[in-house]
Amino acid sequence: MNLLDFANSIEGYLLVSSILFVLGVFAVLTRKNAIGILLGIELILNAAGINFVAFSKFHSAAMDGQMVALFIILIAAAEAAVALAIILRFYRLKQTIDADEASLLRN
């Protein structure tokens, strides 16, 4: 199988989305910065979006997968707005956006 065929098959898409997902998870788990975590989440969402599009392209005649991907972009935008607002408020409170500092509910 040559590279182009591989790129045009579902496995190619899934490989890209997997890499993206793993990168996102890695960012979410390792970044101390809350905005970094937010970026990781965006990566994970986009990985999911790629999956929807890929499965829709290869296994369905309709465009429903693409529609879901559009919804994911929309929701990601809204979620980013909310998350940024929370981070802003948090910064006002603690003068930092380190996620480890948000530990009021510990134990």
Added chain:
Amino acid sequence: MAQSCLWIVALPLTAFVIQALVGKKLPRHGDWVSVLAILGSFAFAAPIFLEMIRSGHVSEVLQYKWMTMPGVEAAANSPVLNKAVTLTVGILVNNLTAIMLFMVTLCASLIHIFSTGYMHGESRYHLFFAYISLFSAGMLGLVISDNLLTLFMCWEVMGLCSYLLIGFYYQKVSANHASLKAFMTTRVGDCLFFLGICGLYVVFGTSSLSEIYKALQAGTGTGVTIVGVPALAFIGFMLMMGTVGKSAQFPLQVWLPDAMEGPTPVSALIHAATMVAAGVFLLVRTYPILEKAEIVLPVIGTIGALTAFLAACIALVQVDIKKVLAYSTISQLGFMVLGMGVGSFAPGFMHVITHACFKACLFLASGSVIHAVHTQDMREMGGLRSKMPITFLTMFIATLAIAGVPGFSGFVSKDRILGDALAYGMTHPGWMWIPILGFITAGITAFYMFRLIFMTFFGHARDEHKHHHAHESPFTMTFPLMVLAGLSLAVVFAGPTGIHSIDAKLLPVHWFDHALDTVKAEMGVHGLHVEEALEHRAHGLALMVSLTVAGLGIFLSALTYLKKVISAEAFEKSLKPVHTLLWNKYYFDELYIKVIIQKLLLPFTVLLAKFDDKVVDRTGVDGWATLTLFLKSIVGKFDDLVVDRMMVDGSGNVVSAGGWVLRQLQTGKVQQYLVFTFIVLGFFIFYFVR
């Protein structure tokens, strides 16, 4: 009719409750409550009595189911076997009830009215009326009771009231002792009476009188034995002992004279007219049983005759006016019991009624005298005739009645009893001494009663000061006297003379005889059966003898105490031992207190007390306590260690330890939570997606 009987009892009972609770706050201390209540009872009793006179016969039984008891062990061939017994309480109205109700309510009403005058100004005035109301309720309840159990309850209520009223002047030591003595002495009879009721249950399976009458007529009970004794004889003796206690018969007569410590209206109400008559009334009610138990009747007759004679002798030497009347009461009760014993049913019952009237009159009159001269000692009285004419006249009439003078009520009943007793003696020669004692007693009765009259009302005043202050009593006190004196006339109970052979021509059938004949047939009472010729002969002889002894008694009394021809003092000196014996009441009190109570009962009581202290208290009660404490400590340890420490605290500790473990997971680090989430997700995928 039976319904109105309930009202007759309920009214005085209500008066008692009102008086006991709020009597003190009412105007006049509430004496009108009691008086109105008893008058109300009289108003209910009178129609029943009038109905009985009109139709000659009233009869009604009203029964309510009270409770059901588990089985009673029954004697062989009795109708009850081991089955549940249903207790019915009820009202038995027959001619006896009607007459008794009328007599009791009448006497009680008059005595209530008299008391408003006599007790005027006493402290605890309201309580006095409360007690006599309760007493009246008890007596009336006894009269209407169909069931011997309710009769017994009322009987005990009267015992209680007797105790309360004898001890009414509780500041006096003698009154306290007298009330206790009366209570304890009658208790002896009551215990045995209750045994008799138990016996009735064993034999008949019921204590309802109306049912027992029926069962007896059907022949039940003959041949049944209780622990080897013929059951009916056992029951008869036990019932007789109830009468002996209540009616102060030999040998339990000791309480009645002491009962004179109470206020005089109480003596009239309880110890003359009603309560002591309750004992005889019990004999009347249970007469069919006594008749079936053949041996009992002669014994009853003997007791009656002995009591009558012994008490009359004591009355001869008494100087206290109330004591004389008390002993004459015992003596007259003896006559009633004697009459019952010889089968003289109707005259015996008639003597209950006639005696109630004339004895109430005598007592109330003596109360009037005491009220006027403030002493009970006859030696300090004398010459009161002109000062207190109404009291004198009424008391004289009652004295004529009790002495057995023709034309007065006491003669009618006593003459008939003695006639029957003589006829009985003629047919049963072994018991001849019953009528002989009766005749002697009749003579003595006339003697001491006239002695009382002569010492109190005749002659010169022995105490000038007291005589000077004496005055006739108020109308509330003389009115009852006049009514009762009126009822002491023979014409109320028989013809105008009271002598049967004369009256029979004037009044063919009198209401009393008619009423008693009917009720005898109804109850199945046979009475005395002798040949008509013999009966005529006996009654004729009895009339002659009783007239002779009564006349002789009055004559001797007049010679001794009015004309002073015979010196009482000289007579007393020459018969010193007899006088001492009589003065000390045959030493019965000493016998009972010094010998029976102190020598026999006291050591026994001490022994029982020791047993109670050493065995029951030390071993039983204390031992049980120790055992309980020991068990308690074990149970306490178990509770502390196992239940509290292990189970209650343990479950708490487990939960809190679990909480501690889980709490360690809550680090507050978002990314750590996410790691856990991914791990769990990984497991899910590993298990479910694979």
